[in-house]
Amino acid sequence: MNFNTSIIYRLLFIFTISLAITAYSQVKTQGIPDIKNYKRTEYKGGTQNWDIDQDKNGNLYFANNTGLLKFNGTSWHKYSLPDNSAIRSLKVDNSGRIYVGGNNEFGYFLSDQKGNLTYHSLSKLFNKNKKITKNINIIWKIHCFEDEVIFQAFSKVFFLKKNKLRYMEAKNRFQFSFLINKKLYFQDKKLGLLNYSKGKFTRLKGTSAINNSEIWAVFPADSKLILATLENGLFIYQNNTIRPWQTEANEYIKKNSSLGGCMIKNKLLVFNTVLNGIIITDFNGKIIQHLNRHKGLQNNTILKSFEDNKNNLWLGLDNGITFITENSPFTFFDYSYNMSTVYASLVYKNTLYVATNQGLFYHSWNDIFLDEPFKRIEGTIAQAWNIQLINGQLLCASNNGALLIENNRVAKILDNKGYFGFLAIPDHPNSIIGESYNGFSIFEKDGNNLVFKNSVAGFEETTNTFETLIDENFLWLKKNPNLYQMKLSDDLKKFEEIKIHTKINDTYTGIGSIQRLKNKIYFQTHNHFYRYSKEQEIFFEDKKISLLFKNMPTLNTVIEDGDENIWYCFNETLGVLQKNKSGNYIKKQIPFSNLSGNLVNNYISINAVNPNNVFIGLTEGLAHYDFNISNNFITQPTVYIQSLSFPHDTIITGNLFDNSKNYNLEYSSNHVKFTFSSPIYENPQSTTYSYKLEPFEDNWSSWSSSSMKEYTNLKEGDYVMKVKVKNSYGLESRPDQLFFTISPPWYRHFLAYLFYIILAVVANYIIYNRIKLKIRKNKYYETIEQRRLYLEKESKIRKGQYELEKEIEKLKNDNLQIQILAKDKELVTNSLQVVKKNKVLNGILQKVKEIDIKALDEPTKFQVTKLNKSIVKEVSNDKSWKSLEKHIKNVHFDFLKRLKEKYPTISPRELDLATYLLMNMSTKEIAEILNISIGGVELARYRLRKKLGLNKKENLIGFLMSI
The missing domain is CATH 1.10.10.10 (Winged helix-like DNA-binding domain superfamily/Winged helix DNA-binding domain)
Known part of the structure; x- marks a missing residue:
């Protein structure tokens, strides 16, 4: 092996190791992660946030200028020290105690029985000894080390063990302290770094060289320590020697000063700066990511950085709090890079081109993006619909026309009409067809130049779609609700034939999308994929492809990338069928859930350069996705019932680590309200809750973003409140539950019912005896009454007899009176007859008197005289009239x-x-x-x-x- 080959292998090895570290750490070099800023108006606290920690339930705590801030993912709560002073340090232990330190004050917050965080001062234990409490100054660091809680100030260190407190004076002056790999280090201004263990300080040799520098962070790196100082840069401590860490990171820290930092997964270093945000580096000091105010942070002075239990990053700023989603395969190019709505992207000759609503932009393409934003290509300030590489020509379809791009500039305007996109024409290697605003045009390569040739006659409608594909036989255009099948003439000047299809299957109407899969054109309707047979002139289904999308919602876009991964979209939700080495597809949809609602509807843009670099167009920029980054950022969420409120009281159950207690409420408190929380900090606006109160409700409620539920007029009984949460990835948590009992009203209490039973028994006894007594009395009174009734009846009989006798007597008297009256009437009648008789007699007497007696003989005269006397005597002696008067008066x-x-x-x-x-x-x-x-x-x-x-x-x- 020669020298050059050895160098190449070393470089490849370093590059491979670097890629492995980067992939494992999840921190990406392209774009910026999702950033969420919390302003003081949201958390209702002071500006500065000096320290951050997290409890085992996922709640976050911040040492703020105005006190302790707690964030449960849903709401913020503030807890103040007795003097309302600032808190500069905090630490949460496993028991739930939240230790805090401020100026001349330190102690801990602990939940009481109702879940209220109450403060317990530890510094007050030394009140009797003013020498100890005098000039404690600020407690800058708190550590849970071995079996002690350690509070470090500049002049003293306090040790809490088994609720007993002791202290040690600094030999000179402490700066800060650091707990690294279960070792606790202190910086002494004269002695250098000291190692504390078992109550003793041990000096680290060779560390006094930086006594004039304030060390703000110490990071472990194999057998060495990396030291970050405030103004003098970064140092390496190894083999009892300190030396400057001559790296890219060191130069950056020297310029911007360091305020400490933290580690991400123990693989990457985060450095806070005073002037320019944070940088994330590897252990070689190479800057992987730089975030500042220009990149989305709300402040450039970072007082504290903290890695949470999901490997995401929290920043305590000089003004505000920031959350950074570092544990994600997604990063973004947004307004920080001059990006707006993205319709297409393309990598060509180490340059990333992006077509947006504001023109065509470009940025140099390499493994690590520099801080510079994208630049706009001059002459493209208009709507750019597409950027494509066809037959070696880089073409931009825009509102300004068909543009030929060379060397990051508009080399030529091929046609002034607006264009949506371009397609290569099979069997015509030198020709390109363009889809304009009102039809199609042909561009032809003349030597090395591409020129406009002609418009294609026969179709001049506005297309307004990218769903145009061409094969050896036809140009296919989907224009809702129809599918156009058009055949080009051999000279490409016209469409010889145009057919319009309203459906491609007898079962389903409409056409969902057209796409090229496996280098063949497919037509999709209701997730069924069809191809066209020219010989039979019919559409036939490819059931193998259709099976891939079975049981999915109705698709509207399907795109196959260069690695044969199939991307699909429905209801503005993106997913991918990733093809593995065995040729099978793995469905991935959950990782893309956070992009829902941000995709450009009807203009889905997927640019898969390679598995490490996939660009997705958004309404507000460009998303970058890496297939090779682990998806362990998607975890099952947790949910907590944060509080139980009822009239006149509230129990903050979220602060209680034991939530199995059953709460007893009086019947007058049957109006209850629950609040929920979930330590979901990624896309919290997409967090939804579902709840159920058993046995009051049988079914879970619909998913809602509301984190509160209220119930009124609950009946007495045992209840279980259950709640679950669903995050933005669609994953549901296990239910959290809270038990409570509503006591019955006093008149329905168990003791009341016992009293009612006793009262009923006593009442029954009393009623029985009273009834028994009453029966006896009734019998007595009944006897008396019967006697009385007998006597009364007897009296009535006697009275009746008397009345009857009297009535009989009366009837007799009446009858007698009637008889008397009758006789009186008879007498009156008789008397009247007598009167008439007397009248007659008087008449006769008068007639007798008229007789001349003298003319009569003596016997006759005697008889006449005798008759006259007899008549006079009869008339004179008649008493009829007096009797008449008497009887008339009686009647x-x-x-x-x-x-x-x-x-x-x-x-x-x-x-x-x-x-x-x-x-x-x-x-x-x-x-x-x-x-x-x-x-x-x-x-x-x-x-x-x-x-x-x-x-x-x-x-x-x-x-x-x-x-």
Whole structure:
């Protein structure tokens, strides 16, 4: 082996090792990682963040100017020291204690029973000894070393062991301390580096050479240590000797000063700078990545860098906090590189070309991108749709026309019309067909020059699509909703034949996409792939290709790259079927989930230079993907129920490391609210939660970005709140759960029911006895009542008998009275007849008196005289009238009584008249009874009417009958 060959092999070995380290470390040399800046307005704290640490649940803590900041992936919380002073250092141990150090103050935060972080001061333990607490100054570093917690200030070091605190004075003055590979180092301003172990300091030989330099970081590197100083650059300590680390990184640190750093996977070094962000280097001092304000950081002064449990990077800035997704195969070229919306990209002659909405840009292409942004090719300030290499010609399709690019400039404008893209024509090696805004054009190579030849006649519609492919027989154009099958003439001047297909299968309508796979044109509809048979003039399905996309959502774009990997897109989501060495395909979709929504819809751009370099066009720049970087950045997320709130109280369960406790809530607290969190720091805006309260709900809720759920008016009982999270890659976590019990109201409590049972038993006993007593009383009262009813019945019977007897007596009296009245009426009738008889007798007597007795003989005279006396005696001795009056008054006693009561001034004679009128006697009969003239009766009637107050129209007899 000659000398040159040996050098080549060494260089190849170094290059291979460098690539292996780079791939293993996940930090890429192209583009910048995804960066998320948190401003003080978001975390509600001070500007400076001096230290960072993470607990076992993934929560992050920051030593801020205003106190301790906690970030759980969803919300920020701030906890202050008693004097609201700044915190400069912190450390979280495995028990959950968060140790902090400030100015003349140090201690720890610990969760109480309700999850509230409360501060416990350790410096106050020395309050009685003012010499110890005097001028502690700032606690700059905290370490959990061996079985002690160590608080380091400039003048003293405090040691906490088993809750007992001791201290040691610095022999001279400490600068900083560093825990490296289970060894603890202190920098003494005069003695150099000291190794602390088991309560003793041991001096490292040869380290006093940099006593005038402030060491801000120490990194282990095999058998040596790399020291980063504030202003004097980087040094190597090896074999008891310190020497400058003469590397690219050292020159950079000398210019920008170092404020320490950290390591990524123990393979790469991160250096914080005062003036220009951070640099990430390998152990040879080669700068792999440089991030500063121009590259997306919000501040160039980095006070602290920290690698989290997912191998991503957190930066505590002089103003703000920054998260950097280093553990990812993706990096980006965005506005920092002058990139906007990207429609196509191409690598040609060590130059990366990018077609954007602002023109065609380029950047030199090598393994490590320099900090310079992309440059625009002059004359392309317009929409650039495509950049293609066809038949050795670099062509740009843009709004400015068909542009020939040479030496990073527009060498020639082939046609002023706007173009979408170009295609090589089979069997015509010197010709190119271009798809313009209103048809197709032919370009032909004339010697070494490419010139416009002619427009193709027969099709002049606006295409507005890149889905145009050409084979030996036809040019295929997909223009929704149709597929055009066009045949070029031999002289390429026209389309001889154009067929329009609305569908390529009887089952499915429409055409999803056209694509070239395995150097053949395929037509896709509803994930079924077809080819065209010219001989049979039909479309037939390639079931082997269709099977690759079975059970996938409906595709809209399919692209095969140079390594025969098949890229596909649906609903702005990208995936790839990666072809392995055995010829099989491996589906990869989850890694590209973060690009969803950022792809250029209908203009998907995939430029696979090689497996290490895949460029994907985005709406805001260009993404770079490396197949060879491990996908271990995609891990199953975790989720926590952060808090349980109910009226008048909150339990911050996220601060409690034991979440198996069952919480008992009063019934008045049956209005509960839960908050969730997940330590997902990559694309947190895509984090979604699903929850279920058992047994209140049977099914999980729909996925939602809301990290809060509230329930009201829950019934008493045992409940389990479950929640799970899904990250931006579509991976679900295991459920986290919280147990709680809502006690019943006092009137439905177990003791209340026991009381109710006892009360029911007592009540039943009392009621039984009372019923028994009442039955006895009822029987007694029933006997009394029966006796009373018997007596009452007997009394009623007697009374009834008496009433009956009385009624009988009354009936008898009434009957007797009726009989008397009847007889009275009979007597009245008889009396009237007697009156009439007397009248007749008086008439006869009058006739007898008229006889001349003198003319009669004595016997006759005697008989006449005797008759006359007999008649007079009969008339004189007749008492019928008096009996008549008596009986009339008996019959009409009630009427006469009412009439006398109503008209007291009425005379007896008038009462008699009223009675006779009531009896419906005629005037003549009344005159005979009263022995007065008819005129006298009329006069008596008039006087009676007047006394009764009757007018002429009123009937006297009717009035009397109404009384």
